[in-house]
Amino acid sequence: MKDLRRYLVLKYVQYLVLSSSNAISTFLGLLGSLYTIVILQSAKVSSKSTAVLISSLAKADILVSVSVVSEMVVWTFDVSISSTAFTSALLQNLLTANAHISCLLLSCVAFEAYLITFFPTESRHLRTVKNATLTSRVIWILVTAECTLFQTDDLLKASSTSAPNRSPCVLLFHFSSTAAALLKSLSYFLGILLRIVNVYIYYKIFFSMSNR
Numbered sequence: 001m002k003d004l005r006r007y008l009v010l011k012y013v014q015y016l017v018l019s020s021s022n023a024i025s026t027f028l029g030l031l032g033s034l035y036t037i038v039i040l041q042s043a044k045v046s047s048k049s050t051a052v053l054i055s056s057l058a059k060a061d062i063l064v065s066v067s068v069v070s071e072m073v074v075w076t077f078d079v080s081i082s083s084t085a086f087t088s089a090l091l092q093n094l095l096t097a098n099a100h101i102s103c104l105l106l107s108c109v110a111f112e113a114y115l116i117t118f119f120p121t122e123s124r125h126l127r128t129v130k131n132a133t134l135t136s137r138v139i140w141i142l143v144t145a146e147c148t149l150f151q152t153d154d155l156l157k158a159s160s161t162s163a164p165n166r167s168p169c170v171l172l173f174h175f176s177s178t179a180a181a182l183l184k185s186l187s188y189f190l191g192i193l194l195r196i197v198n199v200y201i202y203y204k205i206f207f208s209m210s211n212r
Contacts, residue, residue: 003039004054007032008109011057015102016195021095026064033061049132050112056136057105063098067091089154093147100143100187107194108135110201117205146183153180 010032014025021029036058040051070091115123153176 004036004051007036007058008054008106011102011106012198015099016106016198021099026068030061030064030068033058047129049127049129050109052129052132053105053109053112053136056140057102057109060098060101060105063094063101067094086155086158089151089158093150093154096150097143097147100146101139103191103194104139104143105136107198108132108139110198113205114201117208146187149176149180149183152176 010028014021014029018025036054040055040058070087112127115127156176
């Protein structure tokens with residue numbers, strides 16, 4: 001379990017401490033996720049709710065892998081892309097989905113650690129594999145819907161110049177643009193809130209363990 005704790009520390013630094021990911025943190029994160037997926041396949045690791053959340057966290061880096069590999073293929077082999085704007089937006093939205101999924105799952109892990117520390121008996125019925133699996137699926141579905149909206153907005157922006165002024169596409173464009181802007185603002189403030197909550201949770205846990 002020490003390796004899993006180190007992996008969580010790496011992910012907390014990557015997504016909740018650093019303002020933005022860089023090449024080094026991304027590379028280390030990918031290696032850590034690959035190693036974690038291998039560890040979680042082992043029979044030595046018990047199937048607990050925390051392990052389910054960490055497994056989903058590691059699998060979220062598949063989105064980063066797809067984005068990085070795609071960019072490397074385009075750059076290395078000088079592949080021509082018919083819709084550069086669409087592809088660029090798609091790769092960026094994959095990274096956005098990874099960051100949002102990771103932040104939410106890390107916050108779930110922190111909340112579970114809080115329950116284990118302060119309400120070990122009372123929260124036992126909540127800390128189940130079933131609930132952890134359901135939570136992970138809900139997070140993936142919500143973030144997928146979010147990034148689908150972002151991708152739709154990017155696609156409509158790219159094609160808006162050729163659309164007539166009063167066509168239904170223009171109305172759809174304005175609706176999508178407004179919804180995407182509101183969602184981005186909400187995601188930004190939610191990200192700040194999650195950082196504060198995570199710091200508070202581990203602050204409480206640290207001093208609780210120190211006083212024992």
